[in-house]
Amino acid sequence: MDGILNALILLSNFVIVPGIAYGSQLAIGALGVTLVYGILRFSNFAHGDTMAFGTMATVLLTWALQSWGVSISPFPTALLALPFGIICTILVCLAADRWVYRFYRREKAAPVVFLIASIGVMFVLNGLVRFIIGPDDQRFADGERFIMKAREFKRLTHFNEGITIKTSQGLTVVTAAIVVIALFWFLKRSRAGKSMRAFSDNEDLALLSGINPERVVMITWIIAAALATIAGVLYGLDKSFKPFTYFQLLLPIFASAIVGGLGNPLGAIAGGFMIAFSEVTVTYAYKKFLAYALPGDWAPQGLVQLLSTDYKFAVSFVILVLVLLLRPTGIFGGKAV
Amino acid sequence: MNGAEDYLIGEHLTGGYGGANILHDCNIGVGRGEIAVIVGPNGAGKSTAMKAVFGMLNLREGSVRLDGKDITGLTPQARVAKGMSFVPQNHNVFTSMSVEENLEMGAFIRRDDFTDTLGQVFDLFPILKEKRRQAAGELSGGQRQQVAVGRALMTKPKVLMLDEPTAGVSPIVMNELFDRIIEVAKSGIAILMVEQNARQALRIADKGYVLVQGRNRYTDTGAALMANPEVRKAFLGG
Numbered sequence: 143m144d145g146i147l148n149a150l151i152l153l154s155n156f157v158i159v160p161g162i163a164y165g166s167q168l169a170i171g172a173l174g175v176t177l178v179y180g181i182l183r184f185s186n187f188a189h190g191d192t193m194a195f196g197t198m199a200t201v202l203l204t205w206a207l208q209s210w211g212v213s214i215s216p217f218p219t220a221l222l223a224l225p226f227g228i229i230c231t232i233l234v235c236l237a238a239d240r241w242v243y244r245f246y247r248r249e250k251a252a253p254v255v256f257l258i259a260s261i262g263v264m265f266v267l268n269g270l271v272r273f274i275i276g277p278d279d280q281r282f283a284d285g286e287r288f289i290m291k292a293r294e295f296k297r298l299t300h301f302n303e304g305i306t307i308k309t310s311q312g313l314t315v316v317t318a319a320i321v322v323i324a325l326f327w328f329l330k331r332s333r334a335g336k337s338m339r340a341f342s343d344n345e346d347l348a349l350l351s352g353i354n355p356e357r358v359v360m361i362t363w364i365i366a367a368a369l370a371t372i373a374g375v376l377y378g379l380d381k382s383f384k385p386f387t388y389f390q391l392l393l394p395i396f397a398s399a400i401v402g403g404l405g406n407p408l409g410a411i412a413g414g415f416m417i418a419f420s421e422v423t424v425t426y427a428y429k430k431f432l433a434y435a436l437p438g439d440w441a442p443q444g445l446v447q448l449l450s451t452d453y454k455f456a457v458s459f460v461i462l463v464l465v466l467l468l469r470p471t472g473i474f475g476g477k478a479v
Numbered sequence: 480m481n482g483a484e485d486y487l488i489g490e491h492l493t494g495g496y497g498g499a500n501i502l503h504d505c506n507i508g509v510g511r512g513e514i515a516v517i518v519g520p521n522g523a524g525k526s527t528a529m530k531a532v533f534g535m536l537n538l539r540e541g542s543v544r545l546d547g548k549d550i551t552g553l554t555p556q557a558r559v560a561k562g563m564s565f566v567p568q569n570h571n572v573f574t575s576m577s578v579e580e581n582l583e584m585g586a587f588i589r590r591d592d593f594t595d596t597l598g599q600v601f602d603l604f605p606i607l608k609e610k611r612r613q614a615a616g617e618l619s620g621g622q623r624q625q626v627a628v629g630r631a632l633m634t635k636p637k638v639l640m641l642d643e644p645t646a647g648v649s650p651i652v653m654n655e656l657f658d659r660i661i662e663v664a665k666s667g668i669a670i671l672m673v674e675q676n677a678r679q680a681l682r683i684a685d686k687g688y689v690l691v692q693g694r695n696r697y698t699d700t701g702a703a704l705m706a707n708p709e710v711r712k713a714f715l716g717g
Contacts, residue, residue: 333587336576340584343573350567351630352559352588 403476
């Protein structure tokens with residue numbers, strides 16, 4: 143019995159807790175992608191670098207606050223700087239819309255043209271971030287690091303294995319829950335949110351109803367920028383901030399949004415967790431887990447790891463391809479890609 | 480036909496989507512509380528004429544007047560604000576949104592309390608009240624058309640334009656819808672509609688316009704067109 147429990151604790155520590163945290167981060171990222179797709183009708187490839195830009199702005203203010211001795215310990219100072227990062231990102235997104243996307247909107251350009259334009263925006267943001275903060279790994283987490291340490295868990299429960307929960311992980315889950323509830327409330331109940339849904343559902347009829355498309359687009363960018371910054375900062379607190387990693391996050395984020403069904407917010411959340419758990423479960427080495435779970439001498443010799451962590455991006459890629467082959471509108475039914 | 484000028488007038492409408500004109504010097508008008516029906520064979524430019532009146536077509540010649548004022552240069556959205564409302568033939572409801580939300584979106588430009596208008600729409604179409612929480616995409620064809628008309632009525636329009644409101648619904652539902660449309664007209668709203676079911680539509684029409692190849696062929700009261708042997712033979716199946 144103890145063996146099974148130890149195995150479950152081990153799994154919680156290395157798979158479930160990190161999976162939930164990573165899943166929440168992907169979900170918030172995918173929500174931004176899916177909203178832009180639903181309203182502006184293109185895949186925004188600049189989303190990863192928008193996340194990086196927002197995180198950079200937040201990191202810079204965090205450092206400033208730290209140097210001024212401002213602290214909200216046990217919480218990370220970055221939380222205090224987050225609203226500033228969000229505002230900077232909103233301005234950047236609105237500027238990109240004004241200078242790039244609006245032109246193509248007036249031209250009534252095809253979605254693929256928007257997509258290419260967003261790749262241009264991606265390169266600009268990418269360069270901007272590297273120019274300002276550099277391409278290196280930046281740490282900006284401070285405050286209390288753990289909600290629960292493995293050692294304490296072991297002392298309290300007398301199991302061999304322990305569960306570690308990092309502050310950043312707890313923070314991620316709580317923030318994600320708040321963000322998702324707030325977003326859904328906004329979309330379901332508020333006038334502006336309903337007009338966004340109407341615009342996404344039937345653009346022509348929305349125009350006939352007197353809904354102002356430019357306003358809907360502006361609100362969408364504001365929300366997408368806020369979501370991107372929040373996702374980026376949470377990911378950075380949990381791991382670290384490196385611009386290139388954020389660019390790479392584009393793949394699992396798009397996979398999440400597409401798996402759930404592009405344009406469908408609920409699907410984006412479900413997709414985020416699916417991708418996260420697939421990545422974590424496939425790359426985890428089950429040797430110790432099996433040693434606990436199986437009777438005495440059945441313990442495996444090898445690592446029992448399906449894929450090396452280096453291949454984690456392959457996981458989202460394979461899922462993406464399978465979904466596009468078998469169910470192009472995603473599991474929860476969005477728009478066909 | 481009366482001597483006073485109609486509330487909504489499209490005059491000498493000429494234009495099309497690409498290079499060639501679809502409408503040629505087409506005249507259409509409807510007064511308050513009247514029902515005007517545009518009929519004609521397929522490809523006669525009926526829907527195009529509606530689009531021209533609503534500002535969704537670039538006119539090469541001609542003008543549109545509402546209540547005596549020239550609105551030719553206004554966008555469709557601006558025309559909505561001026562009291563015009565349009566129900567397109569296809570995709571005329573927000574399928575993913577509930578019936579009530581559809582009606583709310585219809586009232587989007589209104590900043591005042593629209594609960595009384597919502598009540599009026601529910602009185603006109605009782606089934607919508609019953610299904611107010613259901614997604615519009617899950618409704619039957621006839622119920623969808625009711626949502627579409629209801630949405631258009633939410634702005635309290637002075638002109639209601641309907642592009643084939645009875646397309647794809649059963650004869651019983653069609654008669655139902657026509658009854659409702661008469662009711663709407665009686666409240667003083669000018670109704671301009673395009674209809675595929677010419678015979679039934681002309682029966683309720685104060686004015687009828689028979690278009691052929693983008694030109695006015697016959698223009699008269701509904702009853703007179705119904706009585707005209709040429710119209711009967713060519714457009715009403717005998």
